[in-house]
Amino acid sequence: MSAETLATFPMGGVHPREAKELTEKLAVEVMPAPSEVRLFLKQHVGAPCEPVVNKKDKVTEGDLVASTEKLGAPLHAPVSGTVKGIQNALHPMVGNAPSLVIATDPEAEPRTYSPSDWTRLSKDELLAKIKEAGIVGMGGAGFPAGVKLSVRPDVKLDTLILNGAECEPYLTSDHRLMVEHAKEVVEGAKIILKVLGINYCAIGVENNKPEAIAKLRDAIAQDTGKNGYNVVVKPLKVKYPQGSADQIMQSVTGRARPSGVRSSAIGIIVQNVYTTKAIYDAVVLGKPLYERIVTFTGKGLKKPANLMVRVGTSISDVVDYLGGTTPDLAKVVVGGPMMGFSVSTLDIPITKTTSGVLFLAKDEIDTTPYYPCIRCGFCVGVCPMGLEPNNVSVYVEAGRGEDTEQFGVDDCFECGSCAYVCPAKRPLVQFMRLAKASIAAKKRK
Ligand code: SF4
Known part of the structure; x- marks a missing residue:
């Protein structure tokens, strides 16, 4: 690994090669x-x-x-x-x-x-349409959106964050969606705000997507039906990882989620920009x-x-x-x-x-075999959750999955930063997955 790479990457630094140039300018083809x-x-x-x-x-x-x-x-x-x-x-x-x-x-x-007027629908009617359309989080594990948006009435929310970071190298599908469907994303944001009963939404987009930022800002400026909703675009520093829920919450609001609780515990719901467009399709067009x-x-x-x-x-x-x-x-x-x-x-x-x-x-790939850990600590330095991927067996022995005091292996969102910087090329994400499975098995006993 070059000194330049290490200088820019640790603690969520810029990925040395974004490799988005192959597709970022290509309009979506059906x-x-x-x-x-x-x-x-x-x-x-x-x-x-x-x-x-x-x-x-x-x-x-x-x-x-x-x-x-x-x-x-x-x-x-x-x-x-x-x-x-x-x-x-x-x-x-x-x-x-x-x-x-x-x-x-x-x-x-x-x-x-054909489009219909969603503003006449109640919160429960909107939620029912989202559930019926089969919408899941489209940027990650795919948690059902209808369940995520069914927040208990005693939970106090103040912010909806739309995740448009798309920080993974090579991927440009969210980028093109924001460029080509900015109006639907903004309208979808207002639908979610109505469901959540709040009025503030920040759309987080990395600075390397200026066209998406401009299109979203245009869509917000031209929106004649704001109805008291405040939707803004927040340009974000280009870094990896930026697009996990925990990272984008910190970048947009400065708030950090404690281990073992959901983001709603700190007043925030995070939704991917593409999921938001799918919610628009479901509610306004009736399209699953x-x-x-x-x-x-x-x-x-x-x-x-x-x-x-x-x-x-x-x-x-x-x-x-x-x-x-x-x-x-x-x-x-x-x-x-x-x-x-x-x-x-x-x-x-x-x-x-x-x-x-x-x-x-x-x-474009690295086929070097992996070697024993040399205890350099690079993986510890780079982990955005403050985990120690080189000490995964300690977590397993202590049964530290999700932990309310310190972060445990279940807080690892598998960004791959540790594996990327490891000079011994150890498959640290796979080790973390094994640790999660092992702790879960222990808990089931
Ligand atoms: S993959 Fe998990 S352990 Fe490795 S750096 Fe990312 S969050 Fe930390």
Whole structure:
């Protein structure tokens, strides 16, 4: 690792190579519906859905196809066509998982949606529409938005933060969303403010996205229906990590969340900008979440792009659409390079939380094997939560998961900074994941 890298990176410094230039200026292109889609019944945190359709049923784009009474979010048909049944598909994080397969009707017309006036709806009616549309957090683990916004009446909130940081290198889907749908993001912010019963929203955007900042500010200035809501844009320093809920809360408000409590305990709800646009679609257009913008990039792909794709589209279909891969392709990662998961096949469907797929060439990856810890302490210095990734066994022995006094391993949000700076190339995020699983298993005993 060079001295320059170490000088800029520790304690959330600037990432040395953002690598967003391949796609940040590319307008979103709509990919035609593939011949079939595979919808994981469990797309995110929470319970898996149960299908409400049967094999050979005809479905129309946007129809409800699976739901759950437990913590979760319903699924809707991304295409019009015929249900083929339940088949296993490879999930990048959990391995083989059941998915509902729908064969596309190539003759079907795309479904259209018309806007309606949301301001007449009550808070409960808005919340019901958000829940029915199957919206989950689109920037991370995918927590169901309807549940997150159902805040108990005794919780005192004052600030909504929209997370437009998109600090992971390579990814530009949120960036393009803010540039191309700034008005919907601002309108979606007001919908969330009404649901939460507060009037202040700050949209945090890193300074390396000046076009997004300008478009959002224009949308706010031209908004003739402010109705007492105060939505502002907060340009943020470019650093990694900036986009986790804890980091952006501190950057925007200066407040830090103590370990073991939710952000609402310090008066804040954080929502991703894309989730906010999905809430606009659900409430104003009546459109469920079944398609999203995904960044497909890296020097291993012939034609990098920001594509609007149906949830359930196979990555291999996208690769065919984009003209294939280059001979230099060495690694495929679902998600960003810091927090994503590398995969061994392209036969993997896009989910509601897939923000990017990277096709990395040989000169974009590091294949050095990892070595024993040399106790340099770089990982301790860089961790934004003040954790000691090199001492993970101590956490496990002490059973320190989420802790109200000090931060424990459950506070690790897997930003990957520790692994990135480690000169011995140790897979510290994987060690933290193992520690989380081990402490959780201990607690269950
Ligand atoms: S321990 Fe977790 S939060 Fe800390 S640097 Fe490593 S991945 Fe990031």
